[in-house]
Amino acid sequence: MRTRAPHRAAVATAAALALALPLGACGAPQAVDAETAATARGPITIWYSNNPQEVAWGEQMVAAWNAAHPDEPVRAQEIPAGTSSEAVLSASITAGNAPCLVFNTSPAAVPEFERQGGLVDLDTLPPGEDGQTATDYVTARSGDLAEQYASEDGHFRQLPWKSNPVMVLYDKEAFAAAGLDPEDPPLGTYDELLETARTIVGSGAAPNGLYPSPSSQFFQPWFDFYPFYAAQTGGTQLVEDGRPTFDDADGEAVFDLWRTMYAEGLSSPEIYNGDAFADGAAAMSMAGPWAVAAYTDTVDWGVVPVPTAEGTPADETWSFSDAKNIALYSACENRATAWDLARFATSEEQDRLLLEMTGQMPLRSDLLGTYPDWFAENPAYVPFAEQAARTVEVPNVTSSTKVWQAFRNAWSAGVIFRSEPVGQALDEASSDVADLVSADAARGERS
Amino acid sequence: MSARTSQATPRPAAAPPRHAAGDGGERPASGLRRVLGRQPLGGLFAAPYLLFVLAVFAVPLVFAVYMAFHDYFFAAPGADVDRPFVGLDNFAAVLTDPAVQRSFLNVAIFLVINVPLTVVLALVLAVALDAPMRGLSFFRAAYYVPYITSSVAVVGVWLFLFGGDGLVNRVLGPLGLVPDPSWLVNSSWAMPMIAVFVTWKQLGFYILLYLAALQAVPKELHESASVDGAGRLRRFWSVTVPGVRPATFLVVLLSTVVGANLFTEPYLLTGGGGPDGASSTPVLLLYQRGIEQNEPGEAAAIGLVLVVLVLAVSLINRRVVGGDR
Numbered sequence: 001m002r003t004r005a006p007h008r009a010a011v012a013t014a015a016a017l018a019l020a021l022p023l024g025a026c027g028a029p030q031a032v033d034a035e036t037a038a039t040a041r042g043p044i045t046i047w048y049s050n051n052p053q054e055v056a057w058g059e060q061m062v063a064a065w066n067a068a069h070p071d072e073p074v075r076a077q078e079i080p081a082g083t084s085s086e087a088v089l090s091a092s093i094t095a096g097n098a099p100c101l102v103f104n105t106s107p108a109a110v111p112e113f114e115r116q117g118g119l120v121d122l123d124t125l126p127p128g129e130d131g132q133t134a135t136d137y138v139t140a141r142s143g144d145l146a147e148q149y150a151s152e153d154g155h156f157r158q159l160p161w162k163s164n165p166v167m168v169l170y171d172k173e174a175f176a177a178a179g180l181d182p183e184d185p186p187l188g189t190y191d192e193l194l195e196t197a198r199t200i201v202g203s204g205a206a207p208n209g210l211y212p213s214p215s216s217q218f219f220q221p222w223f224d225f226y227p228f229y230a231a232q233t234g235g236t237q238l239v240e241d242g243r244p245t246f247d248d249a250d251g252e253a254v255f256d257l258w259r260t261m262y263a264e265g266l267s268s269p270e271i272y273n274g275d276a277f278a279d280g281a282a283a284m285s286m287a288g289p290w291a292v293a294a295y296t297d298t299v300d301w302g303v304v305p306v307p308t309a310e311g312t313p314a315d316e317t318w319s320f321s322d323a324k325n326i327a328l329y330s331a332c333e334n335r336a337t338a339w340d341l342a343r344f345a346t347s348e349e350q351d352r353l354l355l356e357m358t359g360q361m362p363l364r365s366d367l368l369g370t371y372p373d374w375f376a377e378n379p380a381y382v383p384f385a386e387q388a389a390r391t392v393e394v395p396n397v398t399s400s401t402k403v404w405q406a407f408r409n410a411w412s413a414g415v416i417f418r419s420e421p422v423g424q425a426l427d428e429a430s431s432d433v434a435d436l437v438s439a440d441a442a443r444g445e446r447s
Numbered sequence: 448m449s450a451r452t453s454q455a456t457p458r459p460a461a462a463p464p465r466h467a468a469g470d471g472g473e474r475p476a477s478g479l480r481r482v483l484g485r486q487p488l489g490g491l492f493a494a495p496y497l498l499f500v501l502a503v504f505a506v507p508l509v510f511a512v513y514m515a516f517h518d519y520f521f522a523a524p525g526a527d528v529d530r531p532f533v534g535l536d537n538f539a540a541v542l543t544d545p546a547v548q549r550s551f552l553n554v555a556i557f558l559v560i561n562v563p564l565t566v567v568l569a570l571v572l573a574v575a576l577d578a579p580m581r582g583l584s585f586f587r588a589a590y591y592v593p594y595i596t597s598s599v600a601v602v603g604v605w606l607f608l609f610g611g612d613g614l615v616n617r618v619l620g621p622l623g624l625v626p627d628p629s630w631l632v633n634s635s636w637a638m639p640m641i642a643v644f645v646t647w648k649q650l651g652f653y654i655l656l657y658l659a660a661l662q663a664v665p666k667e668l669h670e671s672a673s674v675d676g677a678g679r680l681r682r683f684w685s686v687t688v689p690g691v692r693p694a695t696f697l698v699v700l701l702s703t704v705v706g707a708n709l710f711t712e713p714y715l716l717t718g719g720g721g722p723d724g725a726s727s728t729p730v731l732l733l734y735q736r737g738i739e740q741n742e743p744g745e746a747a748a749i750g751l752v753l754v755v756l757v758l759a760v761s762l763i764n765r766r767v768v769g770g771d772r
Contacts, residue, residue, distance in 0.1 A: 031526075083734075090741065093522075117527070214718060215719045216719035217718075217719050270611050273610075412722070413723050416722070417721070419634070
């Protein structure tokens with residue numbers, strides 16, 4: 001009996017493999033021939049974000065395309081649910097089943113997707129009927145802002161689509177209750193911001209001044225440090241020319257500001273289970289134009305540019321873009337159709353519909369001049385449209401996620417929980433980021 | 448008392464012989480039969496589960512070993528990528544990383560609190576729920592509800608309870624018993640809080656295991672002990688505890704393995720391992736490195752170190768708790 005056990009195990013293993021091998025063969029992903037795909041036309045699939053406004057915009061855009069192009073039908077769906085859109089997209093790249101276009105590709109994820117071989121260099125696609133190459137088209141639509149979305153080789157692997165420039169929203173009722181002028185709030189400099197927050201918390205108008213998420217995820221600096229750093233430096237990226245930029249007086253000023261906010265209890269280190277601004281747990285919030293629709297019925301809000309240490313005129317203040325772009329994925333077999341659709345979806349007409357239906361800013365140069373009547377009818381969006389012209393993007397480095405995680409860890413230690421002095425946290429973050437960027441460069445040279 | 452327990456179960460007189468005539472009796476098995484065994488269908492029926500184990504556990508584990516020794520990253524099919532062999536570099540990188548070292552220390556703290564607390568509370572509550580009482584079904588269900596409730600929902604409740612302005616602080620505040628900073632953002636309290644949370648959430652399942660084990664403890668043993676003058680506490684210690692020892696080993700083993708794989712609670716309850724890494728865990732870092740940062744080589748190295756440590760702890764548990772079973 002005992003001696004026969006291995007035989008049974010062998011039989012079961014053989015049967016299992018007999019079942020598994022055909023299944024594995026069926027599911028084995030195949031690489032797409034890039035040369036053939038570049039000019040191929042036919043049915044394609046696209047994914048877009050799952051928020052109701054963008055779904056509605058996407059549905060009408062696809063319906064308009066399909067009506068005009070019955071031979072090149074587009075099938076659209078929301079990005080499948082996952083821990084994050086980036087994790088889902090990375091998995092789909094690896095599995096070889098990514099859609100042709102994703103209308104929600106984070107610029108921070110693009111370098112990694114590029115390293116995975118998951119994205120198409122848009123300049124490899126044939127020029128459009130107007131003779132414009134992808135670079136021509138991107139530059140013509142987005143102007144100077146387009147430059148920061150180019151890969152290291154100067155080519156585009158993402159079509160800059162829309163931004164949500166981050167500004168400071170404030171609750172007019174809370175400001176009035178604290179004795180502050182809600183129509184002209186003192187929020188121009190760091191001293192004014194601190195004093196305003198102290199007044200609000202001290203008066204009991206709200207338990208916190210600003211309440212960005214204190215959690216450790218890599219993307220959280222985009223809503224506390226980075227808008228302030230962009231404003232303070234006049235649009236400097238976290239990494240420029242292969243070197244971290246933030247270990248200087250400007251970076252230290254932002255660290256010191258926020259450290260004071262946490263130390264004096266003007267911001268909370270605790271996770272808030274909900275929307276702190278909507279719930280009245282904070283009198284101010286870092287938000288983009290999506291907030292117009294989100295808060296109109298719940299908060300009487302005003303908006304100002306991000307403060308700087310000495311104060312900067314509104315029309316010279318920079319911020320973080322919080323952009324989402326369109327990328328063409330290498331699993332796509334009909335790339336000519338996909339590129340045509342990308343251009344169609346970013347046409348002047350569709351961009352206007354995007355504005356109307358989502359309130360988000362198309363990444364176009366001269367946004368206000370392109371849609372003057374719409375902004376006249378919707379003045380709440382004007383500050384965000386003005387800010388959209390002065391936005392800084394995340395650096396286009398391969399280790400982007402690791403860079404931001406290293407930075408966030410230092411921010412947690414030096415600012416939120418104050419287990420390290422600011423100088424030490426800045427040094428450590430700068431050193432870690434420099435190592436990561438150098439490793440990227442070394443890896444790039446090897447390959 | 449020992450007469451009954453040591454009594455062997457009599458074999459039915461008419462039990463069929465182990466090798467029935469129709470099965471070939473004592474004749475030498477044919478070559479095919481030798482390979483397929485006496486019950487060839489058994490292998491076929493076992494195949495789906497074996498396939499599951501191979502696909503979900505064995506193949507990924509072998510692949511993780513491969514990734515841990517290479518500069519591996521996930522790439523599109525057909526992509527021209529370089530994934531060189533790097534020897535022990537990934538292991539050296541993660542084992543010298545202070546964040547990884549901290550995460551292993553954190554999970555050790557978690558296990559030191561969670562495992563004993565789980566064993567003691569589950570056993571005591573199982574004994575209580577094994578006694579006849581009013582509302583027994585209600586209490587049994589009540590302890591089981593947290594186990595089957597979504598972690599996301601339960602975490603919301605704990606944030607409400609243990610937040611700075613939460614219910615617990617409002618009660619303890621006047622007594623001067625609130626730590627500063629508050630529980631979940633206090634580097635000394637964050638991990639113990641998670642350990643208590645997980646103990647509470649998982650308790651229903653372990654109570655169930657002990658309840659099943661208690662049914663196998665002969666009542667005669669308790670009666671005999673009572674006759675010999677043992678009180679309730681003495682009977683619990685001398686009869687119940689030894690009687691459920693196999694269940695205790697299972698509880699220790701499962702709570703160790705589940706605890707070592709801690710992810711959801713630090714991800715949600717303390718904002719991704721906060722404050723300042725005080726509640727980060729190896730699996731949380733594994734997720735960050737492998738999924739978010741596309742460094743599966745380092746993630747696999749962390750995973751393999753974790754596997755080895757959990758195996759070592761389990762072997763110690765077996766020696767200490769498992770006895771000769």
